[in-house]
Amino acid sequence: MLGASALQRLGIATASTALALAIGLVVVAAAGYDPGTFLADMFEGAFGDRNAIGRTLKFTTVFILVGVAVAVAFRAGVFNIGVQGQFIVGGFATVVSILWLAPLLPGGTVGGLALLALGTVAGVVAGGLYAALPGILKAYGGANEIITTIMLNFIAVGVVGYLVEGPLRGEGNRAPNTARIPEYVRLPSVVFDSPDFSIVGLAVALVVVGIVSVVMIRTRIGYDMVTSGHQEAAATFSGVDAGRTIVTTMTFSGMVAGVAGAVFAIMIQGYYSDPGGVATYGFDAIAVSLLAANNPLGVVPAALLFGGLDSAGTHIGINSDVPPQLIDGVVGLVVLFVAAPELFRMAARRTGLGGESR
């Protein structure tokens, strides 16, 4: 995928998504539902009205951030499958630090802003540290990061789940949740009057995309990361410390995942619940990043697509009999097809649509 031209990538991404959706529709029909109604429901659920658009943008915001987190690592040739865990640890750290600091700071707008900033920093630090661990294990212990990050996802769910069930459960809560963060610590409602989406959150996500792009393209660290990803030997010859670059890459990736966790915790949840029940944004993020060919800017449209799919899934879950888990399966199919660009190149050559040999 990385070797393809921009136009080819766009074609492959579109074809992958279309093929995956087509298979999804066949499954819907085979399960005895009307694919036409399903498709209409999906569109309505994603973009049908102001509510639907707000919901789509809410998911898009999270997908942009987790997608960029994955893209940073993949670009540098490191597989960070642990974005889900870093996202959970980051969000949890955000909520806990806001709850601990709230009594020490004044209330109102000033305190709210300070808590927002401190909470986000806590999330970023926690996410970065949690990602640094598999980075260190890979760089200095030779441990395969694909498997360690997946294991750390399970460990994050278990440990945070234990903490919200017991020691850190909010007083008087029947559900395994932390206490709510104070009312004044929230993002303002502008344009969309939704309790769990603020355009400010989306703006934060876009700013992060900008920062990451600049770091990757314009700074020494970013240059080292990308060269190690493409040409490990060349990078080593030009004096790049491979081990240190892996750790830096993972930490940077985890910090972005931490921002995603903070935005999710503050904007969407307002408390932290058992992460076993939190949606698997960190996994879908892998699909988002791959669709975008691991380009931080390309993540934005890819995240919009996945935001729309998730929003449609929510709508379908409420308004239709088709189980919304279908959407997760379709996401998996998208990833599968993105992994095999050769499939589409061959199809394009056969049908005379171009696709000249690599």
Next chain:
Amino acid sequence: MSVAGYVERNRLGIGGAVAVVLLALVLAVALDLPVAAIVTVGFVERALQAATPIALAAIGGLYAEKSGVFNIGLEGFMILGAANAAAFVWLLGGESPTQGDLWLAILAAVLVSLVYTLLFAVLLIRYRADQIVAGLAVWFIGLGFGPFSAVLLWGSRNSPGLVRVNDVTVPVLADLPLLGPVLFDTSPLVLATAVVAVVAWVVLYRTRYGYWVQAAGENPEALATAGVSVRRVRYASVLFSGAMAGLAGAVLLAHAGSFTGTGDTMVNGRGWIGIVAYLFGNYNPVGAAAAALLFGGLDMLQIQFQTAGIELPNRLVNLFPYVAVVVVLTVWGSTRMPSAVGEPYESEE
């Protein structure tokens, strides 16, 4: 390689495992833990049962990797295997399926897994898909479509109680002290797994086909020069790995008795642990099964802790296998992979 050769080559790994067990014993004595109440016959039986799905997935996965294809989709194939086995049990037997229904369902789930794996293998081998990404995709597909089919069938992500596999009891031998209940009064699937591990070892290291599999991963050019189709060997190995992962999922279901599709589903990382098991076992089927037993034992520790009256939160004890995987990978992380793994082989055909 012989047992002595294996020990010779894996001195570090085996020494490490022994050190871990010794350390655990020392800790147990130092902290005054009731060892006798923790390591019981029941514990060994449960550990063996917990190890079977991990061992089966690991043995399949190591064949694929030996042949030069990293099948990282084991977890996904396990989820689909478990979901399909549950679905077949339900379709065959409804509310009260019999043992016969269960065995048929296991067989059917394996056959369906073969079909899925064929598509996967074509994408990997014919269309040179990125093995890591495509394998992850299989996991996502399993996480989506497994619970999806459960909701279609039962209106919930979990199935109702279906059926568990009955233990087989060998008369007389089952009355032997200690060994009797563990080996001769146990799930037939545990015994079958032990057989599979030994046969897989013999095939891989003692037959011509096993050498082809190894050559496809180490030196595909040489194998092609010898007139053997590298592609065909790789297809066969990947198909075997998918079928074994499907079987692993079905076995998991047969031991649990019902399908769980919430969270990470009932497979809950066992496919990933399977990958670590064969790395830890240094691509040796018997070693992989032994590593699976280690992880299975860790998985079952929580019940022992409870019965022994040790107060540890369940959710944290559940994390033992995952933590163990991270430790194992860190300490023995640099196992030597077959040199042509991950590279599509271009033949002149």
